[in-house]
Amino acid sequence: MNRKAILSAGIAAGLFAGLAQSASAEELFLYNWSNYFPPELLEKFESDTGISVTLDVYDSNETMLARLQAGAAGYDIVVPSDYMMEIMIKEGLAERIDAGEMENFSNVMEPHNDPRQDPGRAYSAPYLWGTTGFTYDSERVGELEESWKEFFEPREELSGQIAVLNDEVEAYNAAAYYAGVSKCTEEPAEAQQILDILQAQAPHVAMYQSDGTIDRMASGEMIMHMQWNGAAHRSKQERDSLVYVYPEEGISFWNDNFMVPAGAPNLENAKTFINWMMAPENIAVASNYTGYMNAVRGSSEFMDEALVEDPAVNMPEEYADRLRPTEDCSVDARELRNRVWTRLRS
Incomplete structure (x- = not known):
């Protein structure tokens, strides 16, 4: 799951190649x-x-x-x-x-x-x-409601200034919370509701990107960004006007x-x-x-x-009552989610 904004680009490879398997007390x-x-x-x-x-x-x-x-x-x-x-x-x-x-x-x-x-x-x-919500710059857009509505139905001044995590699970789950349906739904009609929300938002989205969320918000490149809360904190250290939102409809925990x-x-x-x-x-x-x-x-x-x-x-x-824990969705639910994401990103 590529959700940690603190992941570095360079991933160590082969460090354990040829590692001796004998145990050592030290x-x-x-x-x-x-x-x-x-x-x-x-x-x-x-x-x-x-x-x-x-x-x-x-x-x-x-x-x-x-x-x-x-x-x-x-x-x-x-x-x-x-x-x-x-x-x-x-x-x-x-x-x-x-x-x-x-x-x-x-x-x-x-x-x-x-x-x-x-x-x-x-x-x-x-x-x-941690949690996965969204962050906005209050200095540039004012105070927003604690709702996914602000993210999925953005105000005019936010169009083109929004970034979404390039993460099938996180984006789908957030839209499911806003739609009021289960994120593990197996019903095509409910999955269509989720797709409708994501597709309606898409023209206003500047990018779907999971890396660099801290820099984009800290520099002011974006006004709003779906973020993990740790990344939101680190962004706020550079730009004090940033606000992390716990949407009333629910937030992934x-x-x-x-x-x-x-x-x-x-x-x-x-x-x-x-x-x-x-x-x-x-x-x-x-x-x-x-x-x-x-x-x-x-x-x-x-x-x-x-x-x-x-x-x-x-x-x-x-x-606390807004937290929505991880669920182990069925194979049918995961396949439905993947079809929604593929349609959105194609």
Whole structure:
């Protein structure tokens, strides 16, 4: 899923070519999204534990899954998103770690302590979480309603100044929320409603692009952009007039997690790392670096003030009922969604 605005263009390739598979009491091999973990935090972990970490990176959940399915060995920790957790567990690609019994798990807040994809956290532990809404420049367009209407039925002055993530799932889901239909609908008539919304918006869209969202909004190239909330925060650091919207019709809520691949050569070191990352002072460094919120109680004491004060990251409690979690749509629903997206982009 290409949704993280902090992904760098260069993806390390072949780092693990020829990797010796023998386990070592002083090693850990982390396979993570690109530019999604602070280098200084790895150094701190190595200093605190004496365990040396080697990092390899990927650009999507599907890239990571394909590598594991192909039999790649040597990884001790991967970082799948919520929907990918369930797939890994069903396919026997995850090691049971009983994170719920770890010392620092008591710091994990609801609902992250008991996700639908892994009840009780038998196979996973939380990393970071976020939302996918839209950002606009209030200095250039004034105050807008907290509604997807502003995005899909833009005011005249916004025409040609809107960018949409080039992401089938995120764009489709947002239009489904606005239409008031299930994002996992199997009904062609409801899918047509979603397509109608997307096609009506299309003439006003300058681009469908997932990379560079921060720069475009920070520089003023765009007035409105569909964004992940961490990217919205980083944009706002450069342009204070930007506003991130939690639409009243609903907003996608996602989370990324630590898991241990089946057969990991350094299982105990992986458990040490996961427990260490659930300490407030450690996970806070990751939030400060990425601009995304974490699920650990007490971490806000160690986070940058600008991050804590930005509602794009530290969501106001009154918006909690607007969150729409990831759903595992049926094959029919996914095929219908893909046909809508193909029609839109053709």
